[in-house]
Amino acid sequence: xxxxxIKVLELAGLAPVPVCGMILADYGAAVTRVDRPGTVLNYxxxxxxKRSIALDLKKKEGVDIVRDLSKKHDxxxxxxxxxxxxxxxxxxxxxxxxxxxxxxxxxxGFGQTGPYKKMAGHDINYLAMSGxxxxxxxxxxxxxxxxxxLADFAGGSFVCAMGVMAALLERSASGKxxxxxxxxxEGAAYxxxxxxxxxxxxxxxxxxxxxxxxxxVHFYETYKTADDKYMAVGALEPQFYSVFLDKLGLTDExxxxxxxxxxxxxxxxGIFAAKTQDEWSKIFDGSDACVTPVLDTxxxxxxxxxxxxxxxxxxxxPRPAPILSRxxxxxxxxxxxxxxxxxxxEVLQENGYTQDQINNLLDQNIIEQHGNKAKL
Numbered sequence: 001x002x003x004x005x006i007k008v009l010e011l012a013g014l015a016p017v018p019v020c021g022m023i024l025a026d027y028g029a030a031v032t033r034v035d036r037p038g039t040v041l042n043y044x045x046x047x048x049x050k051r052s053i054a055l056d057l058k059k060k061e062g063v064d065i066v067r068d069l070s071k072k073h074d075x076x077x078x079x080x081x082x083x084x085x086x087x088x089x090x091x092x093x094x095x096x097x098x099x100x101x102x103x104x105x106x107x108x109g110f111g112q113t114g115p116y117k118k119m120a121g122h123d124i125n126y127l128a129m130s131g132x133x134x135x136x137x138x139x140x141x142x143x144x145x146x147x148x149x150l151a152d153f154a155g156g157s158f159v160c161a162m163g164v165m166a167a168l169l170e171r172s173a174s175g176k177x178x179x180x181x182x183x184x185x186e187g188a189a190y191x192x193x194x195x196x197x198x199x200x201x202x203x204x205x206x207x208x209x210x211x212x213x214x215x216x217v218h219f220y221e222t223y224k225t226a227d228d229k230y231m232a233v234g235a236l237e238p239q240f241y242s243v244f245l246d247k248l249g250l251t252d253e254x255x256x257x258x259x260x261x262x263x264x265x266x267x268x269x270g271i272f273a274a275k276t277q278d279e280w281s282k283i284f285d286g287s288d289a290c291v292t293p294v295l296d297t298x299x300x301x302x303x304x305x306x307x308x309x310x311x312x313x314x315x316x317x318p319r320p321a322p323i324l325s326r327x328x329x330x331x332x333x334x335x336x337x338x339x340x341x342x343x344x345x346e347v348l349q350e351n352g353y354t355q356d357q358i359n360n361l362l363d364q365n366i367i368e369q370h371g372n373k374a375k376l
Contacts, residue, residue, distance in 0.1 A: 001028025002327040006074045006168065009034060009066070010050070012340070013079025015148070016156035016184065017107050018044040020077060023161040025049035026320040026329040029075070032347055034066065035340035037368035042340060048317075049332035053348070054341030054368035061366040063089050065348075070095045070102060072351055074177075075164060077105040082117045092179045102177040103167045107160045109151075111183030123148035123184070130155065130188035135195055139209030139216065155187030210261075212236065218264035219244065219257060222294055223272035230294035231272055231280050244289040341370040 006029040010021040018033075025031040031050040039054070055062040067090065070076055076095065078085055085091045085106075092104040109126045110116040116129075124145045127133040137144040160182040167178055189196075198204065203212040210216040219235045235244035241257045248255070248271060255267060272280065277293050284291040295303060301312040313319055313334055320329035344367050348358050361367045 001330060002324060003168075004028040006030070007072065008032065008075040008077065009069055009073045011076070011078045011080070012036070012039075012044065014043060015046070016152045016160070017077055017079040018046045019153055019157035020105075020107060020160045020164075021050060022046040022048050023157065023320070024075070024164065026331050028327075028329070032069075032073075032343070033338070033340075037341065037365065039340040042337065044338070045336050047338040048334065048336050050338055051343035051347060052338050052340050052370075053344045054370070055344075056366050056368075057088055057090075059364075059366055060089075061361065061364065065361075065367070066090055067095065067098065069347075069351060071099045073099075073102070074168070075103045075105060077107060077160075077164075079107055081108060082106075082112045096177060096179065100176055101171060103164060103171065103180065104177065105160060105164060105180045105182065107156060107182045107184075109184045111186065112181045123151040126151035126155070126184040127188050129185045130192060132188050132192040132195060135192075135208065135214060137208050137214075139207070141209065143208065150191060151184045151188040154191045155189070156182070156184040159187035159190060217261050218255075218259075218268050221265060221268070223269055225272055225277045225280060226274060227276040227278075229277035231277060231284075232292050232294050233268070234290040234292075236290070240288050240290045243287055244291065247283055247287060247289050247291070339370040341368040344369045 003024060006024070008021060008024050008029045008031040010017060010031055010033045012018075012033050012035045021031045021033065025048060033044065033047065033050050033052045034057075035052050035054045037054045037056050055065055057063055057066065070090075078090075086093075092106075096102050096104055106112055108117075109121040110119060110129075124133070127145055127150050128143075130151065132150060133143045133145060136146060160180070163180045163182055167180060171177060205211070206216060208214060212220060215221055219233055219241055222230045222232050224230055233244070235241040238257065242252075245252060245255060255264060275283075280291070281293045293299070293303075297316065300306060301316045306312060311319055313331065315334045317334065317336070320331065323329075345358060348361075348367070353361075358367070362369070
């Protein structure tokens with residue numbers, strides 16, 4: 001796989017960092033999550049392909065282990081607010097001096113600098129600060145965040161992973177690592193670059209929820225079906241709208257593309273309510289009407305197109321994307337969870353720790369092995 005041979009240390013945190021670690025693991029990197037001993041609540045449901053080592057970073061010996069492991073790893077990803085790693089003695093200045101080829105990744109909401117750098121926040125706050133949230137929402141309603149998708153994951157995990165790939169590629173020429181400041185506000189804004197660039201196009205210009213792409217028109221909207229499911233309509237271009245009308249058995253005079261939006265929506269709502277989602281799917285499948293069923297996660301995994309492409313893994317999780325022709329991502333496991341400290345002993349052994357050293361660390365409660373495994 002593309003990242004085979006790359007070793008990653010992931011300091012345990014909330015969702016954006018674990019998903020970034022999962023992406024790297026899916027493409028072949030060996031990812032070891034650094035957990036706290038005694039962790040009861042395990043929030044990482046994207047631990048596919050990772051291992052876990054439990055270390056007490058409040059003790060010097062635990063910090064020393066991370067410093068030692070960092071010398072033997074290619075990437076370190078940390079999720080803390082600015083200054084936390086420095087206080088632990090694990091800041092980038094120290095670790096990159098000890099390993100100049102280390103790629104030190106800092107994934108935070110507001111970034112490493114600026115007045116908000118130490119302020120708490122969540123996806124909705126970062127999305128709000130990016131400018132993107134102002135686009136999202138229906139007519140005469142408040143802005144609506146699309147769950148924690150755009151800042152945490154698109155602008156956080158995936159933009160961060162892209163930065164890691166770029167740093168790895170550059171390192172192949174220079175031999176040097178670097179520090180990555182991955183800020184979810186900036187990542188979400190970057191994901192929204194087209195929104196910024198297209199502001200003067202005629203598809204915008206009206207208040208939120210009254211434009212072509214934000215539910216302001218009847219031909220780019222969702223409609224409830226007879227079985228309380230939904231269909232998605234995206235018949236933007238005239239040639240696609242013509243096919244859409246043909247499939248409905250209507251003329252442009254009966255449902256004009258640029259008729260009064262609310263009136264047209266009301267007509268379409270009545271039409272779509274007359275048939276089930278399956279019935280509508282059979283009508284529109286294979287056509288250029290740009291109409292598809294709104295699938296839930298179980299339906300998506302079972303849809304015949306996705307089944308044909310093997311788009312979902314056994315168990316229903318999405319297959320890693322994109323697909324590389326020679327070195328595709330192949331998850332090492334379909335298990336999404338790993339117990340904190342499940343691999344402490346083997347990770348330390350692999351990195352040169354002796355039996356006596358490991359037993360001493362266990363005695364001092366510096367490390368923890370899940371399952372209270374006996375000393376070596």
